[in-house]
Amino acid sequence: MRQAGRYLPEYRALRAEKGGFLALATDPEAAAEVTLQPIRRFGFDGAILFSDILMVPWALGQDLSFGVGEGPRLAPPLSSATLEGLQGAAERLEPVYATVARVAAALPPETTFLGFAGSPWTVATYMVAGQGSKDQGETRRLAYGDPQRFGEIIDAIAAMTIDYLSAQIDAGVEAVQLFDSWAGSLSPAQFERWVIAPNATIVAGLKARHPDTPIIGFPKGAGGKLPAYARETGVDALGLDETVDPIWADANLPKHMPVQGNLDPLALIAGGPALEEAIDRVLAAFDDRPHIFNLGHGILPDTPIEHVEALLARVRR
Numbered sequence: 001m002r003q004a005g006r007y008l009p010e011y012r013a014l015r016a017e018k019g020g021f022l023a024l025a026t027d028p029e030a031a032a033e034v035t036l037q038p039i040r041r042f043g044f045d046g047a048i049l050f051s052d053i054l055m056v057p058w059a060l061g062q063d064l065s066f067g068v069g070e071g072p073r074l075a076p077p078l079s080s081a082t083l084e085g086l087q088g089a090a091e092r093l094e095p096v097y098a099t100v101a102r103v104a105a106a107l108p109p110e111t112t113f114l115g116f117a118g119s120p121w122t123v124a125t126y127m128v129a130g131q132g133s134k135d136q137g138e139t140r141r142l143a144y145g146d147p148q149r150f151g152e153i154i155d156a157i158a159a160m161t162i163d164y165l166s167a168q169i170d171a172g173v174e175a176v177q178l179f180d181s182w183a184g185s186l187s188p189a190q191f192e193r194w195v196i197a198p199n200a201t202i203v204a205g206l207k208a209r210h211p212d213t214p215i216i217g218f219p220k221g222a223g224g225k226l227p228a229y230a231r232e233t234g235v236d237a238l239g240l241d242e243t244v245d246p247i248w249a250d251a252n253l254p255k256h257m258p259v260q261g262n263l264d265p266l267a268l269i270a271g272g273p274a275l276e277e278a279i280d281r282v283l284a285a286f287d288d289r290p291h292i293f294n295l296g297h298g299i300l301p302d303t304p305i306e307h308v309e310a311l312l313a314r315v316r317r
Contacts (some may be wrong), residue, residue: 001048001142001265001295001296001297001298001299002050002298003038003047003295003299004034004037004048005037005299005301005302006296006301007022007227007299007301007302007303007305007308008037008038008041010037011028011034011037013028013246014033014034016108017036018030018229019157020066021052021066022064022065022066024050024079025050025051025052025055025094025095026092026095027098028095028098028099028101029101029102029249031050031051031095031096031202032050032102032103032106033051033101034050035047035048035049035099035103035195036103036106036107039107039108039111042308042309042312043312044111044312045110045111045113045177046112046113046114046290046292047103047111047113047114048085048106048113048114048116048177049096049099049100049113049115049116049168049173050099051099051104051115051116052072053116053117053118053122053123053124053179053181054072054074054118054123055092055093055096055117055164056117056123056157056160056161057074057123057126057127057157057165058074058089058092058166059088059089059090059092059093059164060083060086060088060089060127060156060157061086061087061088061089062074062075062076062086062127062245065078065096067089070131071131071132072126072159072305073130073131074126074127074130074131075130075246076130077127077128077130077131077189077235078127078128078153079128079129079130079138079142083152083153083156088162090163091169092101093164093295096164096168097167097168097170097171098171100113100115100168100171100172100173101171101172101211103172104171104172105172106230109135112174112175113173113174113175114173114174114175114177114216115165115169115173115175115176115177116176116178116179117161117165117167117176117177117178117179118160118176118178118179118180118181118214119161119179119180119183119195119198119199119202119217119219120157120158120198120199120202121154121180121181121182121186121194121241122180122181122182122183123157123161123262124139124153124154124157124194125139125148125163125182127153127157128142128150128153134162135185136182136185136244136294139146140185140190141187143190143193143194144190146216148195150194150274153174154194154198154270155198157198158198158201158202158205160200161178161202162202162205162206162209165202165206166205166209166210166230169206169209169210169213174207174213174214175213175214175215175216176213176214176215176216177215177216177217177218178199178202178203178215178216178217178218178235179241180217180218180219180220180222181198181220182220182221183195183219183220183221183222183225184221184222184223188225191222191225192228192296195219195222196228196229196232196233199217199219199229199233199235200232200233200234201202203215203217203235204232204234207234209311214236214237215234215235215236215237216235216236216237216239216260216292217229217230217233217235217237217239218237218238219224220241220297221241221243223236223243223244225238226238226240226244226249226252226253227252227253227254229255230253230254230260231254233296236257236258237249237257237258237260237290237292238257238258238259238260239251239259239260239261239262239294240259240260240261240262240296241261241262241296241297242261242262242263242264242295242296242297242298243296244262244264244296246261246281246282247285248285249262249285250285250286250288250289256289256290257288257289257311258289258291258292259286259289259291259292260291260292260294261282261292261294261295261296262294262295262296263282263293263294263296263311264278264295264296264301265294265295265296265298265299265300265303266300268295268299268300268307268308268311269302269303269304269307270301271304271306271307274306275310275311276314279311279314279315280314281310283315293315
């Protein structure tokens with residue numbers, strides 16, 4: 001959950017040296033260094049590849065940029081352009097695979113290496129609008145108004161994602177994660193169509209090529225739709241955001257399915273008794289099932305490093 005990022009001074013220094021996010025993410029030596037920085041500092045049990053979910057639309061042919069204070073931009077937006085008008089450039093993903101190989105060679109043997117990609121619905125919201133949005137309204141309108149055209153976008157993302165994650169596995173990651181950051185914006189029927197179905201396609205495609213590689217699904221904001229996602233996508237483990245009651249999750253998710261999460265990143269910023277109570281609640285809820293302790297969403301830039309150290313000490317005790 002952004003374990004390599006702006007809360008670390010060593011990350012900020014390297015990003016400033018490289019001059020921008022995309023330059024950093026496509027430099028295998030630098031991206032490998034960023035991936036390894038939190039492992040050196042904290043000794044986490046898993047290292048998460050340093051990259052971005054928008055690498056897939058970039059490989060599908062959209063231009064990708066990260067403006068200062070603006071967030072990512074994709075051009076041309078598919079609200080006005082078509083998939084057929086894009087010139088695919090799968091070679092743009094080669095630096096990611098080179099990064100994976102470097103990290104895999106450098107990690108301690110006891111540290112798991114996790115790769116990732118964005119899930120089709122979330123990636124599509126950026127591809128259609130050309131940027132992030134609060135309610136994904138433009139993409140939701142397209143999905144309702146022209147489901148055939150939108151389905152073609154979803155299918156193209158899913159096919160590229162299978163290839164992308166398969167290549168990450170071939171290069172050295174040991175598990176992969178599917179991030180559906182905007183899954184919570186959909187109605188139940190739309191969730192079935194644009195979240196569950198395409199993620200099931202990706203899981204089946206990956207399992208056909210890499211049957212022993214675990215796949216973690218993270219449909220942020222899914223709430224009461226989480227049990228259906230867990231049953232119907234075929235994922236091996238489920239990531240939970242911080243809004244999910246861990247006691248409810250343990251009672252309603254498939255028995256023995258591993259879960260990942262779900263400490264509130266703001267509790268980590270608060271520290272002290274609030275952090276300790278939040279940690280203990282998560283640990284107690286998942287005491288009887290396999291559990292990867294993690295945040296419920298990305299670590300925030302103003303997180304004190306000493307709070308991360310306190311979290312690790314309490315979990316490991």
